[in-house]
Amino acid sequence: MLSGIRVIEIEGLGPAPFAAMMLAELGAEVIVIHRPGKGSFVAGERNLLDRGKRSITLDLKDPADLEVAKALVIRADALIEGFRPGVMERLGLGPEEMQRANPRLVYGRMTGWGQDGPRAQTSGHDLNYIATSGALWYAGAPGTPPQTPPTLVGDVGGGALYLVAGVLAGLLKAGRTGVGTVVDAAIVDGSAHMMALLMSMAPSGHLRTERGQSLLDGPHWSRVYRCHCGGYLSVQCLEPQFYAEFLRLLGLEDLPVFAAQHDRSAWREQGAALEAIFAQHPLSHWAEVFAGSDACVAPVLSPQEAATEAHMAARAVWRHEGDDVNPAPAPRFDGSVRQVSPPPLRGAQNEEIRAWLASEA
16 A cells, blocks of 8 residues: 555654554555664564564664664655654754755654643653543543553554554645655644544533543443453443343343433442343353344453454454464455564664665765
């Protein structure tokens, strides 16, 4: 899909490498500029997020290596970086300087707090950003601390995916006008924007500030339940026909306590009753009860378990690589999944990339 597009990534952590990986999986040529050394303590020397990319190691504080980096950016369609505001400018790789040399350049900037504002220069991580943006508020049962899957809502959802959307939009503009743009992708912005779907329920009364009283964060039919074996079962039968099917399969359709699906005053009692019911049998039992139904019930699986689940296996969503499982690229185009090269060792293409630059000089 992005064949012929060249992206330069300046090595960072988390959302910026994820965004560059996704662009590589969409067909762009992505060259990642790694720092010399063994890599971060998080990812190590061979980072899954580098799959589909080529690697060159450069010390951006070394004048000669900095010139190589500039030469790469001048020949690129897009750049991705994830430093605090001002770092790239101090290196001489800021958007003004790079776009003077390459007016078509789409300059993708990934931060937690954004390029400006009172917190722009302070440290933070995924959980801090989504806590501040409001995206963490409804995550969890009432009376328990909010908790979300690490990195998914902030780093990936509100960060990397918004950076990808911004870069793609910038590339479309550059294709039409010959003029690049600067993409300011901040996790606080993106994760707050992701709340629009939930906030759209407020005018109808289905979203309330009090936790546990909204359409999706309080009902007994929108929860995760613990089973006898210690496994977990997700339930979210929102529509009345799905709720009716859920009750039928449990043999509860005639019990008055479950009749009022949207009675907030009954949710606590209804949830407690379901907790007791699901605790009677192991997860495998409940998976069989609800298999093939429209009750909107599914077991909570680990990535390793998901890799062998029938639907996930049929679509090859998770792939075994040695002892690990890794997710396949997404989305799919024309029904096929793009094959990408494995992550390279840091600096694996040093000579090849330098030779190409020499031939371009």
